[in-house]
Amino acid sequence: MKVRGKLLALLLTTAVVTGGCASKGGSSSEGSSAATQKTSSTAETTAAQAESESSASEGSDQSGQGEVTTFTYYRPGLNRNNITSYSDTLWVQELEKKMNVKIEFMGPASGDDYNQAVNIVLASGDYPDAVYMNWNNYNGGLRAAIDDGIVVDVSANETYKSLMPTWFGDLDENENLRRAVTLDDGTSALFCHIENNLKRGAYAGYGIRKDWLDNLGLQVPTTVDELYNVLSKFKTEDANGNGDNTDEIPMSDDSDHNLISYLAPAWGLRVNTPYLDPDTQKMTYWTQYKDGEAFTDFLTTLHQWYEEGLIDPEFASQDSSAKEAKITNDQVGFTFAWTGNYATWTDALAENFPSIADKIDIYGMVPVVGPAGKAYTANDAHVRYAASNEGTCVTSSSVKDGTIEAILKLFDYMYTDEGSEIINWGEEGVSYTKDADGKNQWTDAVTNDSEYSFSDKVFEYALPTWGGFPKVMSYDAWASIEATTASQQQAHENYWKADTGLLMPPLMMNQSEAEEYNQIMTDVNTAISELYLSVILGTKSVDDIPALLQQVDDMGINRAMEIYQGVYDRYISK
Template identity: 30%
Template sequence: MKRWVAGSLSIALLGTMLAACSSNNDKNSEGTNAASGGNNSAEQPAEATTYPIKTDKTLSYWGEINGQLIGVKESHKDIPFFQEWQKKTGVPLEFTEPPTGQVKEAFNVMLASGKLPDMVEYNFIGDFPGGPEKAIQDGYIVKLNDLIDKYAPNLKKYLQENPDIDKMVKTDSGSYYAFPFIRGDEYLRVFQGPIIRKDWLDELGLPVPETIDDWTAALTAFKEKKGAAAPLTFNSKPRFFNDGGNGAFMGAFGVTRGFYQEDGKVVFGPEQAGYKEYLALFRDWYAKGLIDKNIATADTKSVDGNIASGATGASIGNAGGGIGKWQPLVEAKDPKAVLIGAPYPVLKKGDTPKFGQHNTAYASEGTVAITTQAKDPELAVKMLDYGYSEEGGLFFNFGTEGVSYNMKDGYPTYTDLLMKNPDKLAPAQAISLYARGSYNGPFVQDKRYAEQFFALQTQRDAVSTWQKTDAAKYQLPPITPSPDEASEYAAIMNDVNTLIDEMSLKIILGTEPVEAFDKYVEKMKSLNLDRAIEIQQAALDRYNSR
């Protein structure tokens, strides 16, 4: 596995170009249907592909290994799904994996090197400041309109039949830039939230917490009566409280870690008074030992370890990769242990949470772009289009028939190799070995994966609980700055986000008082945060006009 070393200068310089690879594309008039806003099937019928493709070419593929497989497999080449994907499409691949938790840095270093693979899997909207328009204009990734028209009949058909999703996966100018990951059902768009030890609550005579006061009482009891050294912990990689930015805990105070909209107006959470209240709460919890003392550096391994050992009684996680992975770990130590999903916290009992995890149908994670250095873009497109075919959809969601699933009365049913793995892997890990249904990639996710993936009733109940928020009302669609604004926006937000991370840690860990928040907001303003909000507002307005 190739290793990358990132310098801060590279990150600052090239972070802007990152998001460009996968979100919306640019104005490069590579001669497609940008003006008309989509593919024009009447002009050029897409060419059907017969799989496996006969080729003597090997394509290069850059992407992160799924977090469920860290410590299980070292490289994509060792993962059965990726081995079989090459066989089914007929296209040999050479893989490069960036270090977990250093994907943005590794991508920036790769761009700086001037040597690009044929394909890159990356969150181009979220992690490439400037968006895909900028990436295309700067010559990193290919505008895909013509290629999709000619060589991707499966994706083309899906987008024509789903215009609302088609609107999401292209740029303001109508450019396609990546093969998208699409959550094919509303049920699939909520999967994360607070997780807590229900057996501990029952033993202590406590209700499932709904309010912040309830949470304070529960965490205090976990510490004092269950001996939990880290009553609440969560992943802080790649940034502090990484899994909580969508509204866990801070959402009780009416904010998130990023941008959202209220009545069509873009708002930035960390400058709001509610963020100060959240910092004050976490500062108090940290001082009282209710939060993991190593929270600033906690990663997935440390979170798993704390939960397995009984040092932790609550966290933020997914129904699959959280409850599904952690339940057997806690049961191994305590057969009576039960993890459940708790509601997103509110201040007043009975209120509906304003925020919570909710993805749009198009999720920018797991999208795959073709670079301008691709030796055979047509071959890459044909390979990637496989995931949107009927056969490819089954493969991506369920793996290989007869190995990871069997068709029973027309229903693709996971085998015991995944659900009762002989090597004691949790279903979340086993599925990730043989399929991609449990995370993301260039395909349309099938609800039937979740119906089985969430094998435990507690998992299914958790999703139902986490769905009860108003998050969809406030979340922004997949928007990006215009290419002209990209560098300016990226420079501003690089500085602002660095400042917010510094502020959050210092206040929560107690090295600065809560009152320091006000000076930090002034500093955000001096870094031109208002201009960044203005750019985001313009992007939202453009999206609404698509």
């Protein structure tokens, strides 16, 4: 759970694409016709507002009528070069206007120490009206936050429920979504981002320098054995073609160990994450699967590769910028990559090595097949229908003067098609236009700013890529930012071809389960972490593995897997 939470948090903060993305301005005639449409719809809204002021309201229509409801919303701030407050974004202002609310954003400026900050706020007893967090980081989870009187159980109140027809309708229609966002008893009190296309989750995997392969007359490896062969040749045959056959680092990783985490599935393993044994469909851990045989084989193989100089000697300790410096210095052949990295690294390589600029090809791979026999990925986002534990709840402080009602109506609107369009694309005619096929295209105002890159500028208008809000994550909007270049699209397509057999849905433990599980697994993970990198580096031997397997047994790992199995079974049956 911890690893997954950390991964998602990391994704939310690193899902950033740098500039240099292809401009895709629509034709000017489309732009002006959309602008005309927009003018008339604004006029309608203004007329509706004027009408509502003079005549009695006919009920709870969602357009801007009556007094503005102001509420406080605690969440991480926006952190871009050109904009730092959500209040200044066009999409928030549009939502406020539509729903007649004013949001007072509160919270730390960046995601740093956010969990600590939000827990302090919740402990103070003075709650903001709406609070975003990973509720697994509240002691006892979301259930405890409700029982402690902080979070309002929206699903327990028919009036509140009736204000959210879109949200509760989606839960009725989509079983996978309902499982992902409700507690075991069906409680729905948390509003998170949900996916309109699971394919968006294919944003992580590994890539290889295809131009290096071409230099050596090699094919993209599809198996662990082929990968080993390729890495061996990268090592000795001057793959980057600079006349020096000693400067290549066949594979590199950094202190997040993402490459190791994404290679392990070839052996049927997930690094420090419980998963279903693909043979028995019972909950297992990488030290337990095949009685430790696969774990031993994986570490033995990586140690051999390390000894042969195929792995960057600094892989275990260097940070991502140290790794990236080697990548953009034309030294690294194979590494972990987010889809967003492909454009950034290609641009940097082209700038650093203009003579090979038109040949550079970082190729996102389908996962290699190893002893486990399938092209498994480690990216749970392939099966994640919603952000689940990470979302916004309304607090008991909002139960006053219509505040909670206004918030729930707003949140529900954020899940509608109309609300989604505003969040993901901004305002038609301003930040985007529709082409002849009805597909959205960013306007020049977003893609061609003289001062800021597209990837910064877009956040003034819309939220096309990150979650962290009640919203439907639009695949098209995401792809317009994260999969723009040919290499990004290729990586995205290949990542999506991975087998999902080792992936897990986001699970929520109850308080007693979490306490017992964490007590066991904290020790287990410490013991494993101390050993596995040391075995790869050779400071400990594969002969030390049997003792570790005995040690984690004694620590109660089987009991921990039993607990996790129970949580999983409940998830499946709810």
